[in-house]
Amino acid sequence: xxxxxxxxxxxxxxxKLFRNNFQMTNQAIELCRYYIRSGHEVPxxxxxxxxxxxxxxxxxxxLMALEHEEEEPSKT
Numbered sequence: 001x002x003x004x005x006x007x008x009x010x011x012x013x014x015x016k017l018f019r020n021n022f023q024m025t026n027q028a029i030e031l032c033r034y035y036i037r038s039g040h041e042v043p044x045x046x047x048x049x050x051x052x053x054x055x056x057x058x059x060x061x062x063l064m065a066l067e068h069e070e071e072e073p074s075k076t
Contacts, residue, residue: 017055030060
């Protein structure tokens, strides 16, 4: 594992992206719930990587909106 990659997988690296630990933890929990509901098995390191790439709170709503659009039949 590269040194930079290892740092991004620690809470120290992720803490810089959130106001507090509760916000970071809630983001991880909600993202895990989303993947569980959608039937995907995602390891924790992938969840942490995704949070590191997309730390904003609206990211989860964006994912759900995209999934909803894919489920709707096209209106042509």
